[in-house]
Amino acid sequence: MGLFIKEYPVRVAIACWPWGPYLGEDGVSNGIRAKVSSYTRHHANVMMTKAKICGNYVNSIFAKKEAIAAGYDEAILLDAEGYVAEASGENLFMVKNGVLKTVPPNSILKGITRDAIITIARDRGIPVLEERLSRDELYIADEVFLSGTAAEITPIREVDDRTVGKGKPGPICKAIQSTFYSTVQGREEKYKHWLAYV
Ligand SMILES: Cc1ncc(COP(=O)(O)O)c(C=O)c1O
Numbered sequence: 001m002g003l004f005i006k007e008y009p010v011r012v013a014i015a016c017w018p019w020g021p022y023l024g025e026d027g028v029s030n031g032i033r034a035k036v037s038s039y040t041r042h043h044a045n046v047m048m049t050k051a052k053i054c055g056n057y058v059n060s061i062f063a064k065k066e067a068i069a070a071g072y073d074e075a076i077l078l079d080a081e082g083y084v085a086e087a088s089g090e091n092l093f094m095v096k097n098g099v100l101k102t103v104p105p106n107s108i109l110k111g112i113t114r115d116a117i118i119t120i121a122r123d124r125g126i127p128v129l130e131e132r133l134s135r136d137e138l139y140i141a142d143e144v145f146l147s148g149t150a151a152e153i154t155p156i157r158e159v160d161d162r163t164v165g166k167g168k169p170g171p172i173c174k175a176i177q178s179t180f181y182s183t184v185q186g187r188e189e190k191y192k193h194w195l196a197y198v
Pocket of ligand 1: 060086087088089090091108109110111112113114147148149150
């Protein structure tokens with residue numbers, strides 16, 4: 001027993017089971033309520049945030065439990081400097097004046113869904129910026145949404161009890177959702193090379 005792991009051969013187990021969208025079908029269609037967490041996201045010098053390491057998720061579990069106990073659906077974690085990082089298991093996007101913004105990959109898991117969304121948006125002519133976001137920018141955003149393999153693309157309709165935009169999924173989120181779903185269902189010729197058939 002110990003914490004000095006001299007050799008660690010990679011061991012992978014893949015569990016498969018039917019699973020709907022992680023934050024619910026209703027969340028995908030109508031949006032969820034999120035809370036800025038009192039837990040801070042890992043700093044890049046604390047954990048290797050770009051890796052999907054089980055230990056990283058203890059931080060997510062605390063944040064998620066706190067958010068659910070307070071009556072919200074999901075937690076948004078700020079980084080060690082107080083800027084928006086990501087949700088407990090998703091990356092975060094916001095829209096302001098037609099520009100899609102997301103957090104640079106410093107203290108976040110750089111998700112594949114995040115990459116797909118950036119590509120889809122740019123291909124649709126939507127300007128995309130990777131820049132630091134403050135929590136108050138979320139409060140006055142036109143749209144906020146989360147992305148992840150599990151959560152797919154889930155809009156946020158409220159952050160800290162403040163209504164985001166019109167309180168329902170906005171046009172840019174809906175447009176990207178539509179391309180995303182037709183892509184993962186194999187109906188989008190342009191992105192067919194992203195798919196691995198099993
Ligand atoms: C902390 C965290 N951020 C972001 C993501 C999104 O990553 P991906 O789009 O690769 O699923 C996940 C997915 O599990 C995650 O756990």
